[in-house]
Amino acid sequence: MRRYLGPLLFGIVGCAILVALGVWQLQRAEWKAGLLADIQRGIDAPPGPLPAAVDPSLKYHPVTVSGTTTGDELLVLGGTRESGGGYRILSGFVTDEGRRIMLDRGFVPEDARHAPRPPTALRVEGNLHWPDETGSATPAPNRAENIWFARDVPAMAAALGAEPVLVVASRVTGDAQGVSPIPVGIEGIPNNHLGYAVQWFGLAVVWAGMTAALIWRIRQRRF
Structure with missing residues (x-):
């Protein structure tokens, strides 16, 4: 034994x-x-005004902003199941209070990449976001073609001359100019x-x- x-x-x-x-x-x-x-409950909470002080601790915080896009935008290579390949449109956005921030307006298909999107007035419901998408294997942006391969809030803010504040649109009132919002969600977590x-x-x-x-x-x- x-x-x-x-x-x-x-x-x-x-x-x-x-x-x-x-x-x-x-x-x-x-x-x-x-x-x-x-x-998810935080994402779905009723939106409020953009806080005066914004930092990553407010990730997913729901907000409402009104203002005008600047016509300056960055294209982030991506795609959706429904439309296939295309781009996220990140625009400079001047709020009615005079703050210049960034607005992730959503998705356009490949053939709409060069469509004109001049300044337009919008009212946007969405969420503050700091996407964690960049890594050692992420290519540097193609500045000549204005194509980015990940959302990088500080770098994009510098490129657009805006505060490092990104609002991801979930609902847009006004001329969306063919851009379809992609709301923030927990699917990628x-x-x-x-x-x-x-x-x-x-x-x-x-x-x-x-x-x-x-x-x-x-x-x-x-x-």
């Missing part, structure tokens, strides 16, 4: 650790789901903890199987 004790204890402890990690990931999945629900839990539980099953196989081999040698 002593021959089995070491492998058995090793197997039990290993399985217990792996199962505990799986349970922890299930708890993390529940926590992340609650966090995402809170974010991952919650992979359930998958991690399945992996840990799967490893626990494998560990238990390996332990059983080892004990069986020890028993076979005995005979």
Whole structure:
């Protein structure tokens, strides 16, 4: 019996650790789901005026702004399931209070890239946003073609001569000039903890199987 004790204890402890990690990931999945629900409730809350002081702690904060686009815009390469490839349009926007900010107006298809979009008065409901889209593999903007490959609030604000404040439109009143809003959502925020839990539980099953196989081999040698 002593021959089995070491492998058995090793197997039990290993399985217990792996199962505990799986349970922890299930708890993390529940926590992340609650966090995402809170974010969505914040996104869907009634919009208010643009705060005087804006910083990333106000990410997703719903606002209403009225003003006029400047005619200056940056194109961010992207696409939608419905329309295929195209561009996000980020415009300079001067509010009725005189603040020059940035407005993510939404999407245009490829063939509307060069369509004229002169200054126009708009009333916009949307959300403040600081997209986390840039990384080491993100190409630098093609300034000659005015094409960007990710939204980068500080760099785009400098290019448009605006405050580093980005409002992503969800509803536009006025001449949208063929631009379709893409509201902020939680779809791009991952919650992979359930998958991690399945992996840990799967490893626990494998560990238990390996332990059983080892004990069986020890028993076979005995005979």
